[in-house]
Amino acid sequence: xxxxxxxxxxxxxxxxxxxxxxxxxxxxxxxxxxxxxxxxxxxxxxxxxxxxxxxxxxxxxxxxxxxxxxxxxxxxxxxxxxxxxxxxxxxxxxxxxxxxxxxxxxxxxxxxxxxx
Numbered sequence: 817x818x819x820x821x822x823x824x825x826x827x828x829x830x831x832x833x834x835x836x837x838x839x840x841x842x843x844x845x846x847x848x849x850x851x852x853x854x855x856x857x858x859x860x861x862x863x864x865x866x867x868x869x870x871x872x873x874x875x876x877x878x879x880x881x882x883x884x885x886x887x888x889x890x891x892x893x894x895x896x897x898x899x900x901x902x903x904x905x906x907x908x909x910x911x912x913x914x915x916x917x918x919x920x921x922x923x924x925x926x927x928x929x930x931x932x
Contacts, residue, residue: 818842818921820911825926828901832930836896838911838923845892848913848921852885852896854928856907864909865896868916878904898928906930 819841828834840848849868855861865885867873873885884897894913898905911923 818844818913820913820921820923822909822911822923822926825909825928827929827931828898828905829932830902830930832901833897833899834901834928835898836909836911836926836928838894840892840894840911840913840921842892845887845913846889847915849916849919850885850887850894851912851919852894853910853912854905854907855910855925856904859907861910867894901928901930903930 821839823837826834849866851866852864853861854864863876864879865875865883867885867887882900887894906929908925908927910925912919913921
C-alpha cells in the first residue's frame with residue numbers, strides 16, 4: 817500500500833511564504849505524477865498543481881507565479897513552495913499521486929491557515 821505523508825501545516829501571514837512537503841512510500845515514486853489539492857471550508861477540493869514524471873508542472877490560475885511544485889525522485893518527495901500567500905490560499909492541502917491521470921493515492925491532509 818502506497819502511503820503519502822504531508823508535512824505539518826501552519827499559520828502563514830498574508831504575503832508570507834510556506835513550504836509543504838509530501839513523502840511517498842515504496843520504490844515507484846519516479847513513475848508517479850504527483851499533485852497538490854486543497855479544500856477550504858464549504859468549498860470543493862481543487863487542484864492546485866501537478867508535476868509529472870519529467871518534472872513538468874502545471875498550476876491553477878489562482879496560484880500561478882506564486883506557487884512552485886517540485887519533486888525529488890531520490891528522496892521520493894514532492895514539495896509545494898507557496899509565496900505571497902493570501903487568505904484564499906487557506907485550507908487543507910492534500911498530496912496526491914499515481915500513474916498519469918489515475919492517481920488513487922492520497923495523504924491525510926494538512927492545514928494551512930492564512931492570518932495576521
